[in-house]
Amino acid sequence: MAPHKVYKMSVANVYPHYVKKAEKKGRTKEEVDEIIRWLTGYSQEELAQILEDGTDFETFFEKAPHLNPSRTLIKGVICGVRVEEIEEPTMREIRYLDKLIDELAKGKKMEKILRG
Template structure:
């Protein structure tokens, strides 16, 4: 999946969709941000900088301060693909984030979403 167009999409254009998804299901932006912080290591200021600078998705993950070692525990199907079987490392990270956002939206406890991290 090298060169997939999602890689060059600004994270700032995807983030509002994540916010809308979790809020539509009764969860909060704060809960979403908490999971993003856990997965990527970005703090609040770092995430805001990414959004303000319109950093693309590939760079967002490449510059993640501390990508969670527990991310490998994120498994299951998202968009018809098994997360753990995706070979491209950037696409796997994109789908890992998609998966945890879905779990937050479905009401899963944040401790479970974070896989003990």
């Protein structure tokens, strides 16, 4: 089976959509970055480099310094699929990020989003 197209998509191509979605609802780019850093363990400088380099999603998650163990607490539906039921690891990581950005745009408090 061919890998999903999203795996080879550049994080930099999707990132502005995350920021726009958040900002439309009164949230900030800084909050989007905080979510990404929490989920992956990348520093702000590393995230900036990834966006500049055009790193794809598959590599982004494969090379993540520290995938947050609390990410398994992320539950719910994204794109019509329950996140906790996604078996393919890379797709599950991508959907975790999508779900967190959705929660941010829906006005959830950061401590709740970051499973604190």
